[in-house]
Amino acid sequence: MSQPLPEPENCTASQRPSALALAILLLGGFMTVFDLFVVNVAIPSMQADLGASFAEIGFVIAGYELAFGVLLIAGGRLGDRHGRRRLFSLGMLGFAVTSFLCGIAPDTTSLIVARLLQGAAGAILFPQVYALLRVMYDEAGRMRAFGLLGMTLGLAAIAGQVLGGLIVESDLFGLGWRIIFLVNLPIGIGAALLARSVPESRAADAVRVDWPGIGLATAGLLLLLLPLLEGPNVGWAAWTWASMAASAALLCAFLVWERRESRNGGHPAIDLGLFRNGGFSAGSLVVLLIYSTSTSLFLCFALLVQSGLGLTPFEAGLLFAPASVGFVAASLLAPRLVARLGTIGIAGGALTYAAGIGWLILSATGLSGKDGAFSLLPALILFGFGQGLSMTPLLNLVIGFVEDRHAGMAAGLISTMQQVGGAFGVSIVGIFFVRILDSDMAQGVPQVVRYADAFANAMIYNLVAVLAAAALIVWITRRSGA
Structure with missing residues (x-):
């Protein structure tokens, strides 16, 4: 979502x-x-x-x-x-x-x-x-x-x-x-x-692509993602730690390269100077935290209701659809809420989001069969509504900390943080989900209870991440006086 x-652009179509x-x-x-x-x-x-x-x-x-x-x-x-x-x-x-x-x-x-x-x-x-x-x-x-x-x-x-x-x-x-x-x-x-019906356009001042920087970042992130996903399956074998060490080395090399590109008047993939702004740095971390919770919840929820409760794909889609409706409704409301309350309104949205996750955790722990699936609906609607209240205005908040001439770079960086956050949220939540699922299986726990237990415990990361994001938004608000 x-x-x-x-990016701001002065070029016009012909x-x-x-x-x-x-x-x-x-x-x-x-x-x-x-x-x-x-x-x-x-x-x-x-x-x-x-x-x-x-x-x-x-x-x-x-x-x-x-x-x-x-x-x-x-x-x-x-x-x-x-x-x-x-x-x-x-x-x-x-x-x-x-x-x-x-x-x-x-x-x-x-x-x-x-x-x-x-x-x-x-x-x-x-x-x-x-x-x-x-x-x-x-x-x-x-x-x-x-x-x-x-x-x-x-x-x-x-x-x-x-x-x-x-x-x-x-x-x-x-x-x-x-x-x-x-x-x-x-x-x-x-x-x-x-x-062909779309007018062609180019930017007169377009810059080259920093392929070495992108290559280093991609390799470094892949080498970190792979052991986080596979680690629980292989008992955190030696190669997983070696992969994480190689990842750290490549990501450090990426930072060195980007700093060098910037010093030499090049066009780095990421302008590290943006992070000298405390509001932008904290806001970037908020984006990473918030978006790390979204995809991971969708994945675990799909496994809970289909593999655990036995819902069909269509029933699962219908069950989750109200959360999307809540997201859209909150997205329309969010700009007016922030205009009235200021940045603290985004923190309120994050707390609403956290409340929805907490309610989902509590609801999931009481599931015992397919008939109980639709008892999750109220929590899902609150979850979607809180997600819309927090995610929609968040990007404008973070971009607002940089000068207009850096808005394009900042927007691209924040968009990247959204996707990377989602990827790593899946890997982190997966560690807890798989461990609990396997542990309950070894103890002979019924399938419905196993998936409900794995979902509820894995979502504790999401709850903590959103609460930490809300605390950071409050800190940003006090620091900037917004």
Whole structure:
């Protein structure tokens, strides 16, 4: 449900945009978000079909988010240099082809690789949507276009769960979960062809892509993510610690390289000088914490209600849909709330989010069968509402700490933090979820209780993370006097 902010841009398009051009760009945004959420309801089916472990399924989700996150800034810069419509079309074709590879994956390893590639294609596609909407319209048209985009992304999150659950359950052509990926092939190819209706635009002052920096960051984060996901399965073997040590070395090399690039007048992937601002640094940590709780909860919840309680994918999607409705409603309310209460209103939203998670934990501990699943609804609605109140205004708060000339870089960095946070949230929560699930199995605990116990205990991390984020927002508020 996250939305990266568009970079400020002075370039204007040479043609008047058509309704078809707007529709194609909105479709690009819809597809990337829909695919993120539809996978959640399909995870138990994938796990059963491929015989995948939690770590492997976690990598299917986290790998997509990690590749998407670390390449977002590069995708935006490539569009600025080589043409945003051209990169949009290439990104759409890449997304279609990699979705096809996901759909035909014969095993979990192939699916993970395909998802990494799909995330990379999404990182090329998604920034062009924001940049093109910004340069295609004047101020009034831009507000309308971004309003439609926000509504489209919200609907994509809901459709990903409800429609996605229906598609998986319908088992179209006997393809099961694979159809959620295969359907992207004709849609993506069609959208790429129709993208000719979108006016081309470039930035006159576009900068080059810092490929060495991006390579170091990607390798470092992958070497950290892999042992966190696989560690519990292999008893934290020696290679997991070696991988984490190599990760630390590569991430340190990344920081050294970025500092060197900045000193030499280059164009680093991340301007480390932004972190000298205490408000921006603390706000970045808040974004990382808040977004680390979202994807991990979706994953564990899907396993709880489908593998644990026995709900069908469609029933699971229907159960979670009200949380998305609550998110959309709160997103519309959040700007007015912050305008009235100031930054402290965001802290109130985070506390509401934490209350929803806490209520879910308490509700899950009392589950004993499928009939109790819909007792989770009130907690889910509160969870979604609190998530919208906190996430929606948070990005504007953090970007507001930097000067206007650095807003584009800051927006790209925060968007990356969202995705990387989601990836690592899955790995951290997975450590607790798998350990408790295996422990209860060894003791002969019934399946429903095992999954309920694993979910409730794993979500304690989410609760602590959101409470820590709320405390940081209060600190930011007092420090800035907002």
